Amino acid sequence: MKIMVAVKRVVDYAVKIRVKPDKTGVETQNVKMSMNPFCEIALEEALRIRESGLASEVVAVSVGPAQCVDTLRTGLAMGADRGIHVEFKDGLNPLSVAKVLRALVEAEKPGLLILGKQAIDDDCNQTGQMLAGLLKWPQGTFASKVTLDKEKRVATVDREVDGGIETVLLDLPAVITTDLRLNQPRYATLPNIMKAKSKVIKKYTPEDLNVEIKSDLEVLQVTEPPKRKAGVVVSSVNELIDKLKNEARVI
Amino acid sequence: MKMDRWRASARRILKLSSRPNPAPRFTRDHSNPVRYGIVSSGLLHCSGGSCGGIRCYLGHKQSLSDHLQARAFALGASLIQIRCFGSIATKIQRNPKFATINSDDIRYFRDLLGEKNVKQDEDALLAANMDWMRKYKGSSKLLLLPRSTEEVSQILKYCNSRCLGVVPQGGNTGLVGGSVPVFDEVIVNLGSMNKVISFDEVSGILVSEAGCILESLVNFLDNKGFIMPLDLGAKGSCQIGGNVSTNAGGLRLLRYGSLHANVLGLEAVLANGDVLDMLGTLRKDNTGEGSLGIVTKVSILTPPKLSSVNVAFLACTDYLSCQKLFLEARRKLGEVLSAFEFLDEQAMDLALNHLEGVRNPLPTALHKFYVLIETTGSDEQSDKEKLEAFLVHSLEGGLISDGVVAQDIQQASSVWNIREGLPEALMKAGAVYKYDLSIPVEKIYDIVEEMRNKLGHSARVVAYGHLGDGNLHLNISCPQYDDAVLAQIEPFVYEWTSKNRGSISAEHGLGLMKAEKIFYSKSPAAVQLMASVKNLLDPNHILNPYKVLPQSLSFP
Numbered sequence: 001m002k003i004m005v006a007v008k009r010v011v012d013y014a015v016k017i018r019v020k021p022d023k024t025g026v027e028t029q030n031v032k033m034s035m036n037p038f039c040e041i042a043l044e045e046a047l048r049i050r051e052s053g054l055a056s057e058v059v060a061v062s063v064g065p066a067q068c069v070d071t072l073r074t075g076l077a078m079g080a081d082r083g084i085h086v087e088f089k090d091g092l093n094p095l096s097v098a099k100v101l102r103a104l105v106e107a108e109k110p111g112l113l114i115l116g117k118q119a120i121d122d123d124c125n126q127t128g129q130m131l132a133g134l135l136k137w138p139q140g141t142f143a144s145k146v147t148l149d150k151e152k153r154v155a156t157v158d159r160e161v162d163g164g165i166e167t168v169l170l171d172l173p174a175v176i177t178t179d180l181r182l183n184q185p186r187y188a189t190l191p192n193i194m195k196a197k198s199k200v201i202k203k204y205t206p207e208d209l210n211v212e213i214k215s216d217l218e219v220l221q222v223t224e225p226p227k228r229k230a231g232v233v234v235s236s237v238n239e240l241i242d243k244l245k246n247e248a249r250v251i
Numbered sequence: 252m253k254m255d256r257w258r259a260s261a262r263r264i265l266k267l268s269s270r271p272n273p274a275p276r277f278t279r280d281h282s283n284p285v286r287y288g289i290v291s292s293g294l295l296h297c298s299g300g301s302c303g304g305i306r307c308y309l310g311h312k313q314s315l316s317d318h319l320q321a322r323a324f325a326l327g328a329s330l331i332q333i334r335c336f337g338s339i340a341t342k343i344q345r346n347p348k349f350a351t352i353n354s355d356d357i358r359y360f361r362d363l364l365g366e367k368n369v370k371q372d373e374d375a376l377l378a379a380n381m382d383w384m385r386k387y388k389g390s391s392k393l394l395l396l397p398r399s400t401e402e403v404s405q406i407l408k409y410c411n412s413r414c415l416g417v418v419p420q421g422g423n424t425g426l427v428g429g430s431v432p433v434f435d436e437v438i439v440n441l442g443s444m445n446k447v448i449s450f451d452e453v454s455g456i457l458v459s460e461a462g463c464i465l466e467s468l469v470n471f472l473d474n475k476g477f478i479m480p481l482d483l484g485a486k487g488s489c490q491i492g493g494n495v496s497t498n499a500g501g502l503r504l505l506r507y508g509s510l511h512a513n514v515l516g517l518e519a520v521l522a523n524g525d526v527l528d529m530l531g532t533l534r535k536d537n538t539g540e541g542s543l544g545i546v547t548k549v550s551i552l553t554p555p556k557l558s559s560v561n562v563a564f565l566a567c568t569d570y571l572s573c574q575k576l577f578l579e580a581r582r583k584l585g586e587v588l589s590a591f592e593f594l595d596e597q598a599m600d601l602a603l604n605h606l607e608g609v610r611n612p613l614p615t616a617l618h619k620f621y622v623l624i625e626t627t628g629s630d631e632q633s634d635k636e637k638l639e640a641f642l643v644h645s646l647e648g649g650l651i652s653d654g655v656v657a658q659d660i661q662q663a664s665s666v667w668n669i670r671e672g673l674p675e676a677l678m679k680a681g682a683v684y685k686y687d688l689s690i691p692v693e694k695i696y697d698i699v700e701e702m703r704n705k706l707g708h709s710a711r712v713v714a715y716g717h718l719g720d721g722n723l724h725l726n727i728s729c730p731q732y733d734d735a736v737l738a739q740i741e742p743f744v745y746e747w748t749s750k751n752r753g754s755i756s757a758e759h760g761l762g763l764m765k766a767e768k769i770f771y772s773k774s775p776a777a778v779q780l781m782a783s784v785k786n787l788l789d790p791n792h793i794l795n796p797y798k799v800l801p802q803s804l805s806f807p
Contacts, residue, residue: 014660016473030558032631034659070632074658187564187612187655187662190646193639 001055001111003046006101007039007062009071010121023221035071038116040185041178045146046114047079054148057081061104063097065089069201076196077188083201088213094126096213102134103209117142117177128177138170142179343797345434349416352393360395363405370394379438382431383424387763389432396443400518400526400547406439408524416796419545421493424485426685429762433797441492447471455553461492461546477553480507484671492546500758505719506589507554518548522789542795543788559631561638562663565654566618570696573620576650577718580624583641587634590625592670594715601713602669605676609669612655623670673715682732684740686725688748689757695723698747710736722757745771761799
C-alpha cells in the first residue's frame with residue numbers, strides 16, 4: 001500500500017512573527033521557514049506504518065513556490081521514499097490545495113492519505129476535510145492514535161474532540177489528519193540525509209493536473225492583536241469595586 | 252524531627268513537580284527565591300568530617316511558591332544534598348576587623364533605600380545566602396536592593412566608613428561561591444536595577460543597567476534584530492553585571508569572542524563609593540569578580556541577529572576524532588561556525604536520566620562522545636548545504652559514526668537542551684564536585700581518564716565543555732559529598748592542570764572555591780600585582796572579602 005503525505009512550508013513555529021507595515025500579511029522575508037509541525041507528525045506516522053510492514057512506500061507532496069523543495073528534502077531526509085512538488089507561486093487556499101491533491105490521488109492511487117490537522121500560518125483546518133469530501137473517502141481528523149488492519153482494510157482512529165476521545169473505524173482508502181499527541185517526529189539522521197540526495201522529486205504545475213487555482217476569498221487586512229494592557233494593583237476592596245463598576249463596567 | 256510536616260511538604264513538592272512544564276530552553280529560572288526553611292538548624296553543625304548520611308529536610312512555612320516547579324531542585328526522592336560547609340568554613344576565620352551590623356546601620360539603609368528594599372527576613376536571606384549549587388552558605392543578616400547607581404554609591408561609602416564587608420550579587424548563578432557571603436557580609440543585590448538605558452539600532456550598541464537578566468536582554472534585542480554576544484545555560488537568571496564582572500564565557504565565545512572584546516564601557520562604583528563612569532569611553536579590565544567595584548551599568552556591542560541557524564548533533568568514537576572534527580569544522584565551515592561543544596557518554600547518560608523532556612537524538616547506540624555543532628549565517632540555503640556537505644564528508648572519512656541535523660528551531664532547542672541542561676542534571680543526580688579547566692585541546696580528555704582511573708567505582712566522572720575554546724567542565728558526581736573522594740580529586744586536578752600549562756578557572760571565576768588556588772595558574776608576580784590593584788581600589792577590602800585572592804595577600 002502506498003501512503004501519501006501532504007506537507008506545507010510555513011514560518012517556523014518558534015519565530016516571533018511580525019505583521020508587514022502595509023498590513024497585507026505576515027513578514028516572511030528573512031524569516032526561518034520549516035515544515036509545518038503537524039505535517040511532520042503526519043510524515044512520522046506514515047514512516048512508522050511503513051516500518052511496521054503495513055505499507056510499501058511513502059510519498060511526500062507539497063504545493064507551493066520553488067522553495068517547497070527544501071521542505072520536501074527534509075521529508076525525504078526523515079525517510080520518505082520520493083517527493084512530488086506542485087509549483088504555484090502565490091495565492092493558495094485549502095480548497096485549491098485539496099483539488100490539486102485529488103488530482104494527484106487519481107494519478108498515484110495511494111491507499112491512505114495523511115495530512116496535518118492544520119497549518120500554523122493560516123490555522124484553517126480545512127484541507128483534509130475538503131479533500132475527503134472531494135474524494136468521497138472516509139476521514140478521521142485530529143488523530144491521536146492510528147491502528148491499521150491490513151487484512152480487513154480498515155483503520156481505527158482515536159480522535160481528540162472537545163468532549164474527550166472518540167474512536168472511529170474507517171474503511172480504506174481514507175484521509176487521516178494528525179493532532180499533536182499522535183507521535184514525536186524523528187530527527188533527520190546523516191545517513192538518511194545522504195540517501196535523500198538521490199531520491200526523486202517530481203515536478204508538476206496545476207495546469208498539468210487540470211486544476212484551476214482560484215479563491216473566493218479576499219484578504220482585506222492583517223493586524224496584530226491588541227496589546228495587553230498592564231494590570232493595576234488596587235489598594236482596597238472599595239477601589240476594586242469602584243474600578244469594576246466604572247472602568248471595566250462589569251458590575 | 253517533625254516527620255509529618257516533612258512528609259506533607261514532600262508530597263506537595265512531588266505534586267507540584269508533576270505539573271507539565273513547557274520548558275523550552277528558556278524557562279530555566281533560578282531567580283525567584285524558593286520559600287523553604289531548614290527544619291532543624293542543628294543539622295548544620297557537622298563537624299567537618301565525613302558528611303555521609305547528613306540530609307536536609309525541606310520544610311515550609313507558607314505555601315510553596317509555584318517557582319518550586321523550576322527544575323533546579325531535586326524531586327523524586329525529595330531529599331536534597333546540601334554540602335557540609337564545615338570543611339570549607341573552618342579553614343577561613345572571620346576577619347575581626349570587619350564590623351558587625353547594628354541597628355544604626357539598619358536605620359541608615361532604611362532611610363536611604365526605603366523599607367521595602369532592606370531585607371532582613373529569613374526567607375529572602377536564605378535564598379540570597381546560598382549559591383545555586385547549594386554548596387556555599389553564608390550567614391548574612393542583611394540584603395539590600397538598591398535601585399540606582401547613586402544608592403549603590405551611598406551604600407558602599409557607608410560600608411567603607413564602617414568597615415562592613417559587602418558581597419555584590421546579581422542572579423546568584425555562579426558556580427564557585429563568588430556571589431554569596433562567607434560570613435555576615437552585607438549582600439548588595441542589583442536585581443532592581445534592570446532598565447535598558449539605550450540602544451542604537453545602527454551600531455548595535457546597547458547600554459543597560461547591571462541588573463538586567465541576560466534572557467530579557469536577548470528578548471529585547473530579538474525584536475530589533477540583534478543578539479547578545481554571549482549565551483549561557485543560566486540565561487534565565489544571570490544578570491549582565493555579574494557576567495561582565497566574571498568575564499563570563501559561555502556557548503558563543505567561539506564566534507564572538509569573550510566579553511572583553513564586546514564590552515565597550517562600564518559604569519562602576521568603587522569600594523569607597525566613588526562612581527567611575529567609563530561608559531563607552533574606555534575598556535575596563537575587570538578580573539576578580541566583585542572585588543574591585545560594583546558594576547552598575549554596561550555598554551555592550553551586540554552583533555546583528557542572523558537568520559540562518561543550523562544545529563547538528565554528532566557521535567564520535569574517540570576523543571581524537573572530536574579534535575580532528577573540530578579542525579575540519581574550523582576549516583570547512585569557517586566563518587559560519589558559532590559553537591562547538593562536546594560531551595561524553597557519562598554526560599549523555601546523565602542528561603537522559605535526569606532531565607525532563609529530553610530524548611536521545613541518536614537512540615540506536617550509546618556512543619562514547621557526542622559533539623554539538625552550530626552554524627549561524629545569513630543564507631539558509633548555502634549554510635545548510637555547507638554543513639551537510641561537511642558532515643557527509645566527515646561521515647565518509649570516519650570522523651563521525653552517526654549524527655542528526657535539526658530540521659527546525661524546536662529540534663535545535665531540544666538538542667541544545669541536552670548540553671545546557673547538564674549542570675542541572677548533575678545537581679539532580681546527587682553531589683557534584685565541579686571543575687572548570689582551560690587545557691590545551693589535545694590533552695583535555697587525558698585528565699578525565701586519569702580521574703576515572705583514580706576514582707574507580709567511588710564516583711562518576713562526567714566531562715563536557717567548549718572544545719572549541721579548550722575549556723573542559725570536569726564534574727565528579729557521587730551520591731553524597733565525601734571528603735575521601737575530595738581528597739582524591741584535590742589537589743591532584745589543580746596540580747595536573749598547572750603542570751600542563753592550563754588554567755584552573757577558564758570562565759567560572761575564582762570565587763571562594765578557588766581563592767587559595769590562584770598560584771596554580773598565575774605566577775606569584777602576577778598575583779602580587781592583582782593584590783596591589785585590589786589594595787589601590789579597595790583599601791579596606793570590604794568588597795567580596797575572602798574570595799578570589801589568597802587570604803595571606805588580602806590583609807597585609
